Amino acid sequence: MTSAQQPVPARPTSRDVARAAGVSQATVSLVLGGKWPGRVSEATAGRVRDAASDLGYRPNLAARSLRLGRTRTALLVVPALTNEFFARVYAGAAALAAEHDFGVVLYPSPDGTGPARDPFASARAALDGVIASSMAAGALEALHGADLPLVMLDSDPSDTGPAARVNLDIADGMRQVTEHLLGLGHRRFLHLASAVDTWTFAVRADALHGALDAVEDATVRTVRAALDVRAGREAVERALAAAGERPTAIVCDDDILAAGACKAARRLGLRVPDELSVTGFDDLALATALEPELTTVRLPAERVGERGMEALLAVLDGRPAEPGRLPVRLVVRGSTAPPAAGA
Amino acid sequence: MTSAQQPVPARPTSRDVARAAGVSQATVSLVLGGKWPGRVSEATAGRVRDAASDLGYRPNLAARSLRLGRTRTALLVVPALTNEFFARVYAGAAALAAEHDFGVVLYPSPDGTGPARDPFASARAALDGVIASSMAAGALEALHGADLPLVMLDSDPSDTGPAARVNLDIADGMRQVTEHLLGLGHRRFLHLASAVDTWTFAVRADALHGALDAVEDATVRTVRAALDVRAGREAVERALAAAGERPTAIVCDDDILAAGACKAARRLGLRVPDELSVTGFDDLALATALEPELTTVRLPAERVGERGMEALLAVLDGRPAEPGRLPVRLVVRGSTAPPAAGA
DNA sequence: GCGCCGAGGTGTTACGTATAACTTCGAGGC
DNA sequence: GCCTCGAAGTTATACGTAACACCTCGGCGC
Numbered sequence: 143m144t145s146a147q148q149p150v151p152a153r154p155t156s157r158d159v160a161r162a163a164g165v166s167q168a169t170v171s172l173v174l175g176g177k178w179p180g181r182v183s184e185a186t187a188g189r190v191r192d193a194a195s196d197l198g199y200r201p202n203l204a205a206r207s208l209r210l211g212r213t214r215t216a217l218l219v220v221p222a223l224t225n226e227f228f229a230r231v232y233a234g235a236a237a238l239a240a241e242h243d244f245g246v247v248l249y250p251s252p253d254g255t256g257p258a259r260d261p262f263a264s265a266r267a268a269l270d271g272v273i274a275s276s277m278a279a280g281a282l283e284a285l286h287g288a289d290l291p292l293v294m295l296d297s298d299p300s301d302t303g304p305a306a307r308v309n310l311d312i313a314d315g316m317r318q319v320t321e322h323l324l325g326l327g328h329r330r331f332l333h334l335a336s337a338v339d340t341w342t343f344a345v346r347a348d349a350l351h352g353a354l355d356a357v358e359d360a361t362v363r364t365v366r367a368a369l370d371v372r373a374g375r376e377a378v379e380r381a382l383a384a385a386g387e388r389p390t391a392i393v394c395d396d397d398i399l400a401a402g403a404c405k406a407a408r409r410l411g412l413r414v415p416d417e418l419s420v421t422g423f424d425d426l427a428l429a430t431a432l433e434p435e436l437t438t439v440r441l442p443a444e445r446v447g448e449r450g451m452e453a454l455l456a457v458l459d460g461r462p463a464e465p466g467r468l469p470v471r472l473v474v475r476g477s478t479a480p481p482a483a484g485a
Numbered sequence: 486m487t488s489a490q491q492p493v494p495a496r497p498t499s500r501d502v503a504r505a506a507g508v509s510q511a512t513v514s515l516v517l518g519g520k521w522p523g524r525v526s527e528a529t530a531g532r533v534r535d536a537a538s539d540l541g542y543r544p545n546l547a548a549r550s551l552r553l554g555r556t557r558t559a560l561l562v563v564p565a566l567t568n569e570f571f572a573r574v575y576a577g578a579a580a581l582a583a584e585h586d587f588g589v590v591l592y593p594s595p596d597g598t599g600p601a602r603d604p605f606a607s608a609r610a611a612l613d614g615v616i617a618s619s620m621a622a623g624a625l626e627a628l629h630g631a632d633l634p635l636v637m638l639d640s641d642p643s644d645t646g647p648a649a650r651v652n653l654d655i656a657d658g659m660r661q662v663t664e665h666l667l668g669l670g671h672r673r674f675l676h677l678a679s680a681v682d683t684w685t686f687a688v689r690a691d692a693l694h695g696a697l698d699a700v701e702d703a704t705v706r707t708v709r710a711a712l713d714v715r716a717g718r719e720a721v722e723r724a725l726a727a728a729g730e731r732p733t734a735i736v737c738d739d740d741i742l743a744a745g746a747c748k749a750a751r752r753l754g755l756r757v758p759d760e761l762s763v764t765g766f767d768d769l770a771l772a773t774a775l776e777p778e779l780t781t782v783r784l785p786a787e788r789v790g791e792r793g794m795e796a797l798l799a800v801l802d803g804r805p806a807e808p809g810r811l812p813v814r815l816v817v818r819g820s821t822a823p824p825a826a827g828a
Numbered sequence: 829g830c831g832c833c834g835a836g837g838t839g840t841t842a843c844g845t846a847t848a849a850c851t852t853c854g855a856g857g858c
Numbered sequence: 859g860c861c862t863c864g865a866a867g868t869t870a871t872a873c874g875t876a877a878c879a880c881c882t883c884g885g886c887g888c
Contacts, residue, residue, distance in 0.1 A: 153632075155874055166838050171876055183836065198630065204556065204611045205874035207547035208843050215609040223572040224770075230567060233593070240602055245609030247590050250576070259583055266558040266588030267610040268547045287541065289496075371774045401774040408776045427567075431714045431744040431771055433751045498844055509868050514846055523865060548844035551873050 154197040163193035170194070174201070207268050215245045216454055217265045218447075219274035219281050223250050226426045227443050228275065231295070234447025235273060242455055244270075251278035262288060271458055273450040277340050291457040293450050298341035306453035306463035308446060311470055312342055315439035316349035316393075318472035319421050322437070323391045324357060326480045328419060331362040332381055332389040334399045336369055346395050346423070363389065367399060374402020375409075382410055390419065390481035397422035397429045400436050404477065415479035425473055434476030441470055497540040506536035513537070517544070550611050558588045559797055560608045561790075562617035562624050566593050569769045570786050571618065574638070577790025578616060585798055587613075594621035605631060614801055616793040620683050634800040636793050641684035649796035649806035651789060654813055655685055658782035659692035659736075661815035662764050665780070666734045667700060669823045671762060674705040675724055675732040677742045679712055689738050689766070706732065710742060717745020718752075725753055733762065733824035740765035740772045743779050747820065758822035768816055777819030784813055 156174070160167040165186060172178050173190040182190075193199075207213040218235055220228035236246045247269075249261040261281045262269065272290050274282065276297035285292055286303045294304035296312075323331070333350055336343045347364070354360040367377035374394070382388060392407075394400035400422030404414055412418045414434060422429055422438035429436035445468055453463040499517070503510040508529060515521050516533040525533075536542075550556040561578055563571035579589045590612075592604040604624045605612065615633050617624065619640035628635055629646045637647035639655075666674070676693055679686045690707070697703040710720035717737070725731060735750075737743040743765030747757055755761045757777060765772055765781035772779040788811055796806040 156876095157874080167875085168838060168840090168877080169836090172837090175876070177877085178836095180835065181837075186836080200605060200631070202551070202611060202874050203606075203609065204547045204550035205843090206876080208545070208551050208845090208873090209875045209877085211843070213547065213609065223566060223575060224569055226567055226569070229572060232566060236593070240607065245607050247609060250579070262543060263546075264583065264588055266546065266556065266590060268545060288543070371770065398770075398774070405774070405776045427714065427741075428771060428774055431741070431748070432775070433748045499846095500844080510845085511847080511868060511870090512866090514844095515867090518846070520847085521866095524867075526866065529866080545844050548873090549846080551843090551875090552845045552847085554873070 153202070154199045155202065156199070159190065159194045159197055159199045162197060163189045165190060213268045213270055214243055215247060215267050215269055216451065217249055217261065217269050217272045218246050218450075219249045219251055219261060219272060219278045219285065221251055221275060221277040221279075223248070226428075227424055227441065230443035231275070231447040231450070234444030235451040236447070237444070238448045238451040244451070244455070246451070249281065251280040260284065271454045273447075273454055276342065277338070279340070291454060293453045293457070293463070295446055295450050296342050305457045306465065308449045308453055308466035308468070310342075310441055310446065310468050312345045313349040315423065315441075315470035315472065316346045317353050318470075319393060319423075319439060320350055320353035322472055322474065323393070323419060323421065323478065324353075324360070326419070326478060328391040328481050329357070329360050330387055330389045330391070331360065332378070332392045333362055333364040334374060334378060334392055334394040334403055335364050335366045336395040336399065337366040337373075338369060343395055350393060367402070369396060369398055371398055371402045371405065374399035375405045376402075378403045378406035379410065382406065382412075391478070392418065392420045394420065394422050397424045397426045397436060397438055400438065400477070401428055401432060404432060404436075415477050417482050419478040419481070421478060429475070432477075437475045437478040438473055439470050440473050442468055496545070497542045498545065499542070502533065502537045502540055502542045505540060506532045508533060556611045556613055557586055558590060558608075558610050558612055559794065560592055560604065560612050560615045561589050561793075562592045562594055562604060562615060562621045562628065564594055564618060564620040564622075566591070569771075570767055570784065573786035574618070574790040574793070577787030578794040579790070580787070581791045581794040587794070587798070589794070592624065594623040603627065614797045616797055619685065620681070622683070634797060636796045636800070636806070638789055638793050639685050648800045649808065651792045651796055651809035651811070653685075653784055653789065653811050655688045656692040658766065658784075658813035658815065659689045660696050661813075662736060662766075662782060663693055663696035665815055665817065666736070666762060666764065666821065667696075667703070669762070669821060671734040671824050672700070672703050673730055673732045673734070674703065675721070675735045676705055676707040677717060677721060677735055677737040677746055678707050678709045679738040679742070680709040680716075681712060686738055693736060710745070712739060712741055714741055714745045714748065717742035718748045719745075721746045721749035722753065725749065725755075734821070735761065735763045737763065737765050740767045740769045740779060740781055743781065743820070744771055744775060747775060747779075758820050760825050762821040762824070764821060772816075772818070775820075780818045780821040781816055782813050783816050785811055
């Protein structure tokens, strides 16, 4: 135990370990790097490892990165972490990364508000690659500027730049929703759409309209709302208060908006699902917290993160990254039912 | 668009910038580091900056860290990011950090499941300090082992080690809840407690019992559940199905559990709040997504993150970190009301 | 007996940056 | 005219690691 006068007790370096084990620093590096099939004897290796753990040696990651030029670190750029979906994407990416001795650091892209900091500086680590959500608009230009391998999540196929892409089959999900509701007998729809104008939401609208166009007597009206419960509720209250025939089903771009729709219904005295069906999208924890539970589309968020990481690892290895298109699945719960007989 | 034959197009270094600007590397470092009050002429500085932006120069963070020994990077250890509370703590910490040119990287401590990876290795960057939630049990030993400045969030005052501490006044929050319900006339309580056994939950139980002990005819029963909606619902269903006088109010350790309690009530045909009052804790987005909206205790999650970062910065500067005790506030919404006349 | 070989290491270097120490040079003081 | 001084740079170095190239030495084939 050295008497630590310094504010920082000077972490031991590989040279300290070498001294303690009576070998050279190079040997320490070989042993701790696992590169000693015939280079270092078992006895020496043992002494080195003992010395390292005695001293509490922990390699200096900055020095290692500098030396290697690679950092085994990826940056994940998401619009917001408070959104459970992206928190799960992170979890998936980090889990797969860990298996390959990779790390994932985060950059929650400021959504317009807040100073748009440099994603790379804020990462605080040299990066080997980037995985970015298409919704993280605030950072996209910077990402394309840096010539790092880039994997895009849920992005418009027409946009250029990414080395690889992982998409969800959003269109199919919306198709499943629509068919479910049509099958129940619904014909008059309200589409509670996100006010955010990104590809993933455009796809939802297209798929909904596409599926309904094939049905003679189906009608749909669209209202937009910011991605929070209150905005969703207010938009639906306004829409249902408006004149004209009342829709029998509300298709929402997101579970959060669906929660708003349910609240609006309850406040207007409409029972869900008997008098009004509501569907969500994402299958957040929220979907099963509500009563009735939401019929929604389950998005494999963790899988998105995993596949994103997988694609990035492939690109870094020079392997081709197979384009990912992940299936989604309608989960029928209690918020949908046949329309009331009167309608 | 350069034709990239190399796998990595060799990012420009400060030396490349120096060459392009016709100066020495040291000058580039001075200019870009902002250390040129009288060291470098305005004209030269301009040339350097132009060259840097022409080449798209971006300092190598690993090299900088190695040189400086400090990284201006903190690790935030949380139990889970999908928990909105901790996502908000992160947001608060990161926001304040950014103002001080600090970065925050995350380690979501595996909750028992999953391989407990080394938090420091997984940080992928040399660290200046650590901010850890007391709930992140999976990583605490490792954190104490490393001699890094440590700030603990919401931790038991009796445990040792941390350089600083930021606590929420949980006890006061629970007191406010209890008094609110007592004031409404409730006397028979059910406490839906977290099965997780950490200090923050122990405090809730103590405060609740403390406040009720002062009231002659008040009774309380406790049931425990894991921190998810379903577990909460099931626990409450079992409790309410049991024989004996039915409680008129359910005090929950957490909004998520409260959502479960509300579901249980609805399934049992009990109207909230008319026949049963329910309170939460945390004021998550979920609290206002439910109908009726939850009466709950608002925790300033972002402030917790901010204060944690503030304390860490103070410790790193050698300043004393004033112990933080953040106030919390009861938010009365629609899930509480006087008990039914019959009771 | 000599050369060779492989096991088991060691010496040295470079990664890119920040900064302390030094150099150069023109202006000014006396 | 010489010395000083400040402005404006430059040279050199160290941070801790990984890995290349080298070294040493005992054993063994011939």
